[in-house]
Amino acid sequence: MVRFLNGITGNNLLLYKVILTSIVFALAGVQVFFAARLWDVSSFPPISAASAARVHRVSGRLAVTLGAVVALTCLAGPAGPLSPTRVLLHSIFGTAVFVILTVKFAVLKVLRSGGNALPYIGTALFLGFAGIWATTVADYVTSR
Template sequence: MIDPPTTPIPRAGRATRFGPVMVALAAGAAVSVALGLYAGLHEPTGVAVNLAGFSSFMAVKTWLTTVAVVLAIGQLLSALALFGKLPGVSGGRGVAALHRWSGRLAVAVTVPVAAHCLFALGFQTFDTRILLHSLLGCFFYGVFVCKMLVLTREDSPGWVLPTVGGAVFAAMVALWFSSAYWFFTTFGVTF
């Protein structure tokens, strides 16, 4: 019997498996559908919790989403550095820590926004922008779950993690444009 190697084999040298990727995609899809169904089937409460210093919960949601997008840009740049795609920047331990923590914070600041949207507003379809925003919110959390599951798999194809990470980033930016950008251009930059 041959002992396994003592040093990890680089991701590119490992045999790839699509089964775990398919499970991650299915889990992400299930989360997206479950959020959409819950938001669409329950009776919205219409109750908003406001934070001190803000004029409305819409302003709170706008600024939390803006913070999340800024952190997501940090995610994109640090991921590019980690994959060696950012000229002049090497992806060391500090960049990896920045990537992990900016991602954690980005998702953390979206949780109060998502909770408000789910419970107070529900899944709404009366306007194209709002329908798109509702769909994007469900998609964002589904693709985020998929990314977290793919992240732990070293035997997944090398293109999967950047693709799913890119989908998370794209969904976050699209959510910002369908909500915070709309708020800023409609009501101005207010707190």
């Protein structure tokens, strides 16, 4: 699988993962802004709560889709090593993000209650994506 992925990325799989991870992290930041507007915590961006909800849903779906693509390449490739510590932390953050996403979807779609917990769940997601970004992209950039 790794050979196939390297082939379609011109042996630049890590670079593509870095780019996609940066986009996912940026979208997670967009999620925070629009969720704050949706929950009427902020007046920025200056749009209606309904528009903020729409953008939040669309950008969230895009972030989850791109995140799943990156996660697949991580799992199909060099998944599992516990050394160096950065790789272990990256695996923990990645697992945590998908657990938190599962909790969020359960609150939204299955329980249909617990809406007061959504800001905390969203914050945890953003911090998880920040952890993934810091243990991957920041390391990639500083080592080049």
